[in-house]
Amino acid sequence: MAAPSAIPRRGLFIGGGWREPSLGRRLPVVNPATEATIGDIPAATAEDVELAVSAARDAFGRDGGRHWSRAPGAVRAKYLKAIAAKIKDKKSYLALLETLDSGKPLDEAAGDMEDVAACFEYYADLAEALDGKQRAPISLPMENFESYVLKEPIGVVGLITPWNYPLLMATWKVAPALAAGCTAVLKPSELASLTCLELGGICAEIGLPPGVLNIITGLGTEAGAPLASHPHVDKIAFTGSTETGKRIMITASQMVKPVSLELGGKSPLIVFDDVDIDKAVEWAMFGCFANAGQVCSATSRLLLHEKIAKRFLDRLVAWAKSIKISDPLEEGCRLGSVVSEGQYQKIMKFISTARCEGATILYGGARPQHLKRGFFIEPTIITNVSTSNQIWREEVFGPVICVKEFRTEREAVELANDTHYGLAGAVISNDLERCERISKAIQSGIVWINCSQPCFVQAPWGGNKRSGFGRELGQWGLDNYLSVKQVTKYCSDEPYGWYRPPSKL
Numbered sequence: 080m081a082a083p084s085a086i087p088r089r090g091l092f093i094g095g096g097w098r099e100p101s102l103g104r105r106l107p108v109v110n111p112a113t114e115a116t117i118g119d120i121p122a123a124t125a126e127d128v129e130l131a132v133s134a135a136r137d138a139f140g141r142d143g144g145r146h147w148s149r150a151p152g153a154v155r156a157k158y159l160k161a162i163a164a165k166i167k168d169k170k171s172y173l174a175l176l177e178t179l180d181s182g183k184p185l186d187e188a189a190g191d192m193e194d195v196a197a198c199f200e201y202y203a204d205l206a207e208a209l210d211g212k213q214r215a216p217i218s219l220p221m222e223n224f225e226s227y228v229l230k231e232p233i234g235v236v237g238l239i240t241p242w243n244y245p246l247l248m249a250t251w252k253v254a255p256a257l258a259a260g261c262t263a264v265l266k267p268s269e270l271a272s273l274t275c276l277e278l279g280g281i282c283a284e285i286g287l288p289p290g291v292l293n294i295i296t297g298l299g300t301e302a303g304a305p306l307a308s309h310p311h312v313d314k315i316a317f318t319g320s321t322e323t324g325k326r327i328m329i330t331a332s333q334m335v336k337p338v339s340l341e342l343g344g345k346s347p348l349i350v351f352d353d354v355d356i357d358k359a360v361e362w363a364m365f366g367c368f369a370n371a372g373q374v375c376s377a378t379s380r381l382l383l384h385e386k387i388a389k390r391f392l393d394r395l396v397a398w399a400k401s402i403k404i405s406d407p408l409e410e411g412c413r414l415g416s417v418v419s420e421g422q423y424q425k426i427m428k429f430i431s432t433a434r435c436e437g438a439t440i441l442y443g444g445a446r447p448q449h450l451k452r453g454f455f456i457e458p459t460i461i462t463n464v465s466t467s468n469q470i471w472r473e474e475v476f477g478p479v480i481c482v483k484e485f486r487t488e489r490e491a492v493e494l495a496n497d498t499h500y501g502l503a504g505a506v507i508s509n510d511l512e513r514c515e516r517i518s519k520a521i522q523s524g525i526v527w528i529n530c531s532q533p534c535f536v537q538a539p540w541g542g543n544k545r546s547g548f549g550r551e552l553g554q555w556g557l558d559n560y561l562s563v564k565q566v567t568k569y570c571s572d573e574p575y576g577w578y579r580p581p582s583k584l
């Protein structure tokens with residue numbers, strides 16, 4: 080599909096229609112692969128947040144919730160399935176917009192759109208199944224009481240999302256929130272909002288009841304912060320950096336508002352000496368160079384058994400040299416640009432600090448010579464790293480892998496856990512018992528064995544430590560948006576008998 084000459088000019092999606100932002104301001108959209116400004120998005124502020132939250136509240140309570148929050152799950156499932164069908168119809172177009180907005184290879188963006196559609200379909204099924212799970216009985220130790228559990232939508236939820244998988248990360252929240260019967264205000268990242276705005280168009284096309292999903296674009300401080308602090312937002316689900324996550328948590332604590340936080344990572348990949356080196360190298364590359372390393376769970380710390388370290392690194396460099404780095408719209412591109420000039424500068428600073436701290440840039444570390452414009456960075460492999468180096472400790476969020484060697488399984492686990500983060504970890508070895516031991520020992524929410532990064536909508540996703548808490552995807556993702564109510568009934572004809580009845584005189 081050819082690049083459109085202009086991207087669609089959208090307003091904020093509030094109450095089922097498009098609105099200009101209250102202050103009339105817009106933010107430029109820059110294609111990071113060309114540095115050209117290709118359009119703009121609305122810059123929402125607190126006034127718009129007010130309107131969006133109010134639209135979501137109206138939609139939650141409209142007609143006593145008959146059309147949405149208390150409607151049968153099958154009703155909501157119908158809308159989710161219709162959204163999935165539209166995403167599939169528009170897959171090529173949405174993938175193109177995602178690539179123009181974020182710099183990710185078109186093949187990756189197309190894969191993301193398939194995952195988006197699959198996620199809406201999956202939560203449509205869970206919405207349908209929810210009714211059958213209501214009134215689950217609780218077994219009690221007293222015969223004169225009966226108890227059951229109702230699962231009710233939490234209410235109006237604020238969904239704040241990042242730029243690395245713009246529509247997919249939004250969908251991981253929107254689909255389960257809507258399936259649960261919540262109504263929502265989505266605030267995507269100001270760095271990549273185009274496909275999320277298109278989701279608004281899709282909601283209008285399929286006739287989603289007005290206000291069920293509202294989409295406001297804009298800066299974190301101007302649109303995200305008022306959403307997080309809004310007293311009529313019942314929960315905040317956030318994906319983004321640990322720093323912003325801390326701020327959201329502080330704000331939410333003032334109202335004892337529940338939050339779920341999917342934050343950053345610095346995940347390890349441990350490779351033992353009994354592996355097929357080329358197969359393991361490919362997983363190491365996929366683990367840290369896919370999406371230009373802008374992946375929360377990127378296995379950006381590579382731990383190599385000393386017996387294979389030299390051979391592994393030789394092959395890693397050879398494979399890294401063969402990656403096609405190009406305009407992300409070119410066929411076969413496997414490394415596009417990073418998302419923005421700011422991100423480019425940040426990654427370059429990490430690389431120069433690593434050099435200053437005594438690490439070796441074994442490969443990469445610069446702009447590819449054949450690309451004069453755009454925010455491109457070579458796949459970068461850093462060795463001679465110390466555990467006190469910034470490159471070992473901090474999330475880069477770029478195509479940069481740092482390497483350390485180990486001798487024993489115990490040392491590998493110690494190095495793997497030497498981080499404040501706890502999102503993911505991976506181990507590659509032909510000894511499956513060892514892999515099982517290591518999966519238990521790694522302090523993270525996700526462990527991959529003999530691979531890195533595969534992600535399935537059916538399986539729980541989320542981290543420990545400073546990578547956040549709460550789980551998305553699977554049944555856990557739906558539970559994020561449901562509140563559990565106990566209903567207990569006294570079912571004996573006899574008086575309870577705790578107090579003596581007063582005299583009848």
Ligand SMILES: NC(=O)c1ccc[n+]([C@@H]2O[C@H](COP(=O)([O-])OP(=O)(O)OC[C@H]3O[C@@H](n4cnc5c(N)ncnc54)[C@H](O)[C@@H]3O)[C@@H](O)[C@H]2O)c1
Pocket residue numbers: 239240241242243248266267268269297298299300302303304305307318319320321322323324326327340341342343344374375376474476502541542546
């Ligand atoms: N754990 C996961 O599943 C997961 C997935 C994707 C990305 N991430 C993490 O996201 C980060 C990259 O994303 P980013 O740069 O967009 O993160 P970010 O924290 O800068 O921004 C995330 C979102 O928060 C908004 N925001 C910023 N300041 C805010 C404030 N004060 N109040 C409310 N909202 C505010 C932004 O506008 C954006 O929509 C990385 O750390 C990455 O690891 C985590």
Ligand SMILES: C[N+](C)(C)CC=O
Pocket residue numbers: 243244247373374375376534
């Ligand atoms: C979850 N994932 C890998 C799709 C995106 C994380 O940044």
